[in-house]
Each structure stands twice: as C-alpha cells, then as structure tokens.
Amino acid sequence: MRNLLAAVVAIGLAGSAQAQRQPGGGFQPGGGFGQTNLKAMLISSKPLQEELKLSEEQIKTLKEFNEKQTEAMSKLGFGGGDDAQVERLTTQLKLLQERIALMKKTLTPEQAKRISQLEFQQQGLSALNNEKVAEELKLSDEQKEKIKATNDELQKEIREAQRGAFTGGFDAEKAAEMQKKTKAMREEGMEKIEKTLTAEQRSSWKEMVGVSFDMSKLTPMRRAPKE
Numbered sequence: 097m098r099n100l101l102a103a104v105v106a107i108g109l110a111g112s113a114q115a116q117r118q119p120g121g122g123f124q125p126g127g128g129f130g131q132t133n134l135k136a137m138l139i140s141s142k143p144l145q146e147e148l149k150l151s152e153e154q155i156k157t158l159k160e161f162n163e164k165q166t167e168a169m170s171k172l173g174f175g176g177g178d179d180a181q182v183e184r185l186t187t188q189l190k191l192l193q194e195r196i197a198l199m200k201k202t203l204t205p206e207q208a209k210r211i212s213q214l215e216f217q218q219q220g221l222s223a224l225n226n227e228k229v230a231e232e233l234k235l236s237d238e239q240k241e242k243i244k245a246t247n248d249e250l251q252k253e254i255r256e257a258q259r260g261a262f263t264g265g266f267d268a269e270k271a272a273e274m275q276k277k278t279k280a281m282r283e284e285g286m287e288k289i290e291k292t293l294t295a296e297q298r299s300s301w302k303e304m305v306g307v308s309f310d311m312s313k314l315t316p317m318r319r320a321p322k323e
Contacts, residue, residue: 134211147214147309216304216305221282224301242289249285
C-alpha cells in the first residue's frame, strides 16, 4: 500500500515538475482536460509572464529557481525499494513546497489574484464542482447537481468529438477546428450553468475568473511538415 501511495503522489508531482520543463505540455485550452499547472508554467511561459506583467527581476528569479529545481529533479532517479521511494517522495514534496513559497514571495497581490483567475478560467465548468468555490458562491444542493450533470455531459460530448477528430493521427487543421469546436461547446455549457446562478452568484463568479485570457497562447499548434 505504501508503495502504491508513493507512486501515485510521485507521478502527480513529477507531472508538475515536467510542466516547468515543457510549458503547455498536455494542456488543452478551455479547461477540464489534460491541464498543466499554470503556476509551474509561469516559470518559463512568456505569454503568462506578459499577462501578469512580471518584471525582469521577477522573471530572472523564476528562471534561476527553475534551473535549480530541474537539476534537483534530474538527480532523483527511478526504482529502488521502500526507502528509496520515500526519500524520492520527500524530495519531491520539498521541491513543491519551495515552488509554492517562491510564488507567494515573488508575486504581488495583484499578480497572485490574476493567476488565480486564470486557473479558474482554465478549469472552466470543473471549477464550479470545487467545494471551496461552491461554498464561496453559496451554491444550493440543487445548483450543485445541475452543474455536475452539465459538466459530465459536456465532458462526454467533448471526448466523443475528439475521438472522431483525431482518428488517423495528428492533423494541424483538424486540431485547430477541434479547438474552436470544444471552445464553443464549453461556452455553451457555461451559459447553461450561469442561468442557474443568481445575479449575485454570477457577479461573484465573474470576479473570480476576471478578464478572459486566450488560453490557446499556451499551446502553439504543431505545424504539419512541409512537403
């Protein structure tokens, strides 16, 4: 059991560290699927740095920190018995805590608020399933059930659309079209949800997500090879 727990947590943390090395890897705009950690991406993502209006000094601090953590991650290795896994997990937790502490220390209150807004935008409807968000918006049990049902149905529809779109391998044009389609589907889903919210809840939600940010900036489309 301990081995399984260590492996599960280690994989999650390693994914976060991987996001530092490969900004945008696995992330799909609009929220809900294959998301990476935006705070981890902030370390090396130019669009995010510009959106938060980071200073040169802040960017330098993040870059140096990223290099330090990448080096530490490269030394962790794989395999080993229980003791090795515990040591590896302890190191990963320490690195994660260091990154969280750095963000709190480096970002201004305004920047911290903006990255939080972007995280809610990235999560989309899924954010409304979060208990803390539900509590802050004072959602009723009936509203929670409607939100969950809408989100579940949306995810099902998107999975089916994506499955059909990428049969036969990656195609840049199909990917771009799929991105537009899923964005429209999520916007439609959000409109349905907003109709179930009170005016006060809608106002609070808009404050939580802030001004819309184009998440596609974080995932440059791969270009098809020239013939």
